[in-house]
Amino acid sequence: MSQREHPPVLAEELGKRYSRGWALRDCTLEVPAGRIVALVGPNGAGKSTLMGMITGLLRPTTGRISVFGDEPSGGGMHRSVAFLTQAKPLYPQFTVTETLRYGRNANPGWDQAYAEELVEKAQVPFAARVGTLSGGQRTRVALALALGKRPRLLMLDEPLADLDPLARETVLRTLVRECRTQGITVLLSSHVLAELEDVCDHLVLLTEGRVRLAGDVSELLRAYPEHRTLSQLALAHMRMGVAA
């Protein structure tokens, strides 16, 4: 089978149990290529756990997961995947230039010109140390590091959580523009449902460790005509999931 035929993420009966209990159970889903997928759910629904298993940072307790046809392992992340978490870990003592050099050294498919362009557009000074940047600037540098490796799947775990409304909008707009023009599949988790409204065309909704709803947004809205928007639909199903 050629690489093309493998979906970015395919999970079968996937489950993860921590010492405190199950974080994710019987999760069967496919992330289709080229889509911007919203991963939503209340706190503790298993969003970060699912992403952790896609990166290989976490090991599934049950079931199987494949990323572009490969099973994630502790060896290293799939080279077509980029990951950005809320914490946006970067070396605070590195300058922006050094951070990009880090990306170049650690990723064979690195696109230096593109990464520099992203930093320039964000008007972040190259000589500044990462530790001295504002939250918004840090996010832009982290985004440049993630996109500079030219991923085919970009995962973002609450990437906007610590940004002011203006920075949220700019970052999200940059993100959508870059990913749409390059056909990058995006898996985006966020608590702010309104933000995802015009951005996402695919929805995966988790509650209490289970997949409650998954599918194309327009198809879902057709199937549940009582909800007019993605946020209404998601909120209603979250309530149902928590009540159940």
Added chain:
Amino acid sequence: MTWIVWRQQRPVFITLVAGLVVSVAVILMWRAGMAGDLRAGNLEACVEKIFDGCGGKAADEFQDVWFDRLHAAQGTVLAAPALIGVFVGAPLFAREYEQGTHALAFTQSVSRTRWMAAKFAVAALPALVVVLVYQFVVHSWLDVAGDLGPLATGPFYFTTFDAQGVSPVAYTLFAYTLGMVAGALFKRTLVAMTLTLGLFIAARIALSGVREFMITPTRVLSDDLDGRSPVERGPLVVESGFLDARGAVVADPTPMMNCAGRNDAQGITDFEVCYRENGLAQRFTDVIPVEQATTLHLLEASVFAGFAVLFVLGTVWAVRRQV
């Protein structure tokens, strides 16, 4: 990858080199001063070999000034591996876990194993070179004092043995990899540092107690039952005692050494005759000769190196482990 680790380790590297430069400068200064004292006291011949003319006032004054300093210098060579383990080895991975930057490293395209290998090598190499250079500089100072300094007690005296040959490098490798694995397992810098220091000291004490049994000693025999030990200062004495007439070791010679009531008319006891009558035939001393010091260094170093290999494997396992 090399550049990444180099950039991260730069402050550590600068500290190491600065520390080395300062200590080497101090030692070279003292070394020159000490050589001057040797000339002034006309002691230069005593450095090669102590002879009767060496016991005078000049030698005493020289040793008052320099002996403890030389000993302390050996002590710093003993401490260097622990410092490397605590300040270079322990934070290597623990700091990444504490800062959360391991998640950054783990989500790049290069494998965790390559990341680990680069970190291991780039941090270890300068540390080992610094220890080696420092060891040689200290030793060159000790050589100037020769038999008037701590080297007079032979290569097996513990500060001399542990600060010489391959030993410092082997201890450093052990302490560094111990710190590394403790950091990778416990993910806390302070915990890793404390564990490294404690376990390193414990391991050093334990192994220095048993290393003399790693080599088969040479038995030196003497017919002089009552005299001093037939062995001069220098070789490492593992065991000593008496043999009976059949050449077997006498397990407990104390009752045979009871010579009460054996004094002659003048009231003098001839212990030699008394021991022989009691059944002691020969005195033996089991030693490790000075020439075998290098072999013992290598044997002990291989034990430390073996542990270091285990620690590296442990680190590989801990870092590649998925939670």
